[in-house]
Amino acid sequence: MEKLGERIRKRREHLDITINTLAKSTGISPSMLSQMEHGKAFPSLHTIKHIADFLNTSVGELIGENDTLSANRAIEWNDRKFVKKNSYGASLYLLAEHRPQQTMEVFMLEMEPGATSNDLIEDKRNGQEYCFVIEGSITVSLSDREYILSERASMCFFSHDFKQFKNNTSDKSYLLWNIASIK
Amino acid sequence: MEKLGERIRKRREHLDITINTLAKSTGISPSMLSQMEHGKAFPSLHTIKHIADFLNTSVGELIGENDTLSANRAIEWNDRKFVKKNSYGASLYLLAEHRPQQTMEVFMLEMEPGATSNDLIEDKRNGQEYCFVIEGSITVSLSDREYILSERASMCFFSHDFKQFKNNTSDKSYLLWNIASIK
């Protein structure tokens, strides 16, 4: 967040735009922009959004949220990031994400015996997905039918397809789940 | 951006946190949070950042930047398709491929102790990749440095980046390798 100003400036200069044109296009004063770029003033959420839009980038990019993500980084299994769990015995973890061009997100689904994924995923993504059973066995329900994936089995499907994961076994199961989506 | 409040609330409720705890943790008043969630008030960049951090998500997610982002066949592990092997102890298998829109290819690299991937991959693809250590340990060499991935560790990188895989251990190792490329 401290480097916000630098990032705006860098981005602006990359597009070869002056403070004045950016000011005119976004409807804020050149002076404000100058202050922002120097870390003397801080934009509001609305303002930064306008700037991000005009500079053809995202707020996340400008405030540096994607820096650690797009940089190469190995993620240990134990460093997986808990996202959420539902009341049906399924927990979602984030293993990795990489958003520079298209978006690649990798999740891990931990499923207790009898668990179902249900509302764990609100999926409005546009792209393709792949899942791989790390341990145990998982039943994948797609719009056409059910597929039973045993340990180390895997499959691809579309993001827009309705999908649900179940663990119909009596052992805990782990599913690797990779989503590559188009912006 | 209009649904910011809804998203905060949704996220907060998913984690089963009350307004008061969130307020205490982020250092803003419960009232402010309530107003935000109802779209009556708007957080500053700093505030939304604190909230995103505490809710274990990102500003981009909360303001909805990632919304657009966010013939089926199951392949048994034993049905993996051998592609080729090199003379350095590495074998390449195809686990899945899915080419309708963008291309998603999933390979498995089987590496004998001391093996290197070398010429196993001719990579002129344009996109992003992800690898996950199914078993054993793999060293990934990218243009910037080497990353040691232990069992079940993983990472993302660009397709255009120079890359090589090695098995510096004395046990056979298996690497899942997912490539999502833009046409």
Place this chain on the structure above:
DNA sequence: TCCAAAAATTAAGTATTACTTAATATTGCC
């Protein structure tokens, strides 16, 4: 090298609004 126009910065003041306090309403539970 100088000059003029453009671009960028700074200072100071204003106005918006983010945020708080405190009181009120709602929900849940024994």
Place this chain on the structure above:
DNA sequence: GGCAATATTAAGTAATACTTAATTTTTGGA
């Protein structure tokens, strides 16, 4: 019912985002 926890609303304040206008720096052409 009644207490406690949680959530909402109203009103006021304080912070700061933002503007205006003047100043400085940079740029490019004769």
